[in-house]
Amino acid sequence: MTKKHDIFITEVALRDGSHAISHQFTVEQVLKVTKALDEAKVPYIEVSHGDGLAGSSLQYGLSLTNEFDLIEAAVSACEYSKISALLLPGIGTLQELKQAARLGIKMARIATHVTEADVSAQHISLSKELGLETVGFLMMSHMAPVEKLVEQAKLMESYGADIVYVVDSAGALLPFEVRERISALRQNLSVEIGFHGHNNLSLAMANTLVAIEEGATRIDGSIRCLGAGAGNTQTEVLVAVLERLGIQTGINVYKMMDLAEEVVAHILQKPQEIDRDSLVLGYAGVYSSFILHAQKAANHFGIDSRDILIKLGELKVVGGQEDMIVDIAAGISEKKLLSK
Ligand SMILES: C[C@H](O)CC(=O)C(=O)O
Numbered sequence: 001m002t003k004k005h006d007i008f009i010t011e012v013a014l015r016d017g018s019h020a021i022s023h024q025f026t027v028e029q030v031l032k033v034t035k036a037l038d039e040a041k042v043p044y045i046e047v048s049h050g051d052g053l054a055g056s057s058l059q060y061g062l063s064l065t066n067e068f069d070l071i072e073a074a075v076s077a078c079e080y081s082k083i084s085a086l087l088l089p090g091i092g093t094l095q096e097l098k099q100a101a102r103l104g105i106k107m108a109r110i111a112t113h114v115t116e117a118d119v120s121a122q123h124i125s126l127s128k129e130l131g132l133e134t135v136g137f138l139m140m141s142h143m144a145p146v147e148k149l150v151e152q153a154k155l156m157e158s159y160g161a162d163i164v165y166v167v168d169s170a171g172a173l174l175p176f177e178v179r180e181r182i183s184a185l186r187q188n189l190s191v192e193i194g195f196h197g198h199n200n201l202s203l204a205m206a207n208t209l210v211a212i213e214e215g216a217t218r219i220d221g222s223i224r225c226l227g228a229g230a231g232n233t234q235t236e237v238l239v240a241v242l243e244r245l246g247i248q249t250g251i252n253v254y255k256m257m258d259l260a261e262e263v264v265a266h267i268l269q270k271p272q273e274i275d276r277d278s279l280v281l282g283y284a285g286v287y288s289s290f291i292l293h294a295q296k297a298a299n300h301f302g303i304d305s306r307d308i309l310i311k312l313g314e315l316k317v318v319g320g321q322e323d324m325i326v327d328i329a330a331g332i333s334e335k336k337l338l339s340k
């Protein structure tokens, strides 16, 4: 690990963490957390529904609070930090992107499944026209071979993305797989590379450090692991580890520890740990945000949520196919009844 990297961290708890609390953030929570993150000098803070702008729906989960109110509150609380919003083309549209820009976001992250970068062209180019720093966010990166990932990342770069992220949505990548992916992107792209991990296999920190070693300069974390599944790379821990490594993030680690302990811990519905369901996400390569949907369906049909998650992994179900979760649960339940 060399000291030459200057890492820019994006705190994603107020977006990825939305999945973990069924999209129930309040304006008061967002104000309190963004103000403290701003004081800790976190460069970027992402705020939106867990599934990005316009995610609030029966398919993905209804938000308690309109995300534009949350974005507006976050922007008003920040003097230093820049607010980012996530958008998945097809869920969010150009209209929501314009609305978020009007409210003062400074970065837009356009997310697609790892093999579907071509659907991001319009959104990336509008984001650039709006003067936003623009990220291409390749989700479920474990599902594509390295060559495919490079091809898709190059598409995002060609549309104008300033940064392209390897997104380990399932927390399924092993450190050597992160190494080969980041290294291949570094060799083939001119733009900055980012990494977004999930901790389902307890590898988020290790994978993040490998990504940094290979040249990633944009890193996501969620404070107190407030993210989907077992959460993301834990931001306050990452800041401390990077400080020990002599890598500057500009973030005040004490302030992050206080925020994690005194505020974010109380937002969590239960402490973030790797339980059997989140472990299965990483083990079977399943989209982390499916976990609560699968648990709900398991309760409804009286079956084991792990069976649903394993099946989702076998069928290679991807983000956007949340309705499949109930179908799969109904199928498992029917089979169970017939076998009695
Ligand atoms: C919409 C997803 O939650 C985006 C993300 O954070 C991931 O794929 O991981």
Ligand SMILES: [Mn+2]
Residues within 6 Å of the ligand: 016, 169, 196, 198, 227, 228, 288
């Ligand atoms: Mn995520």
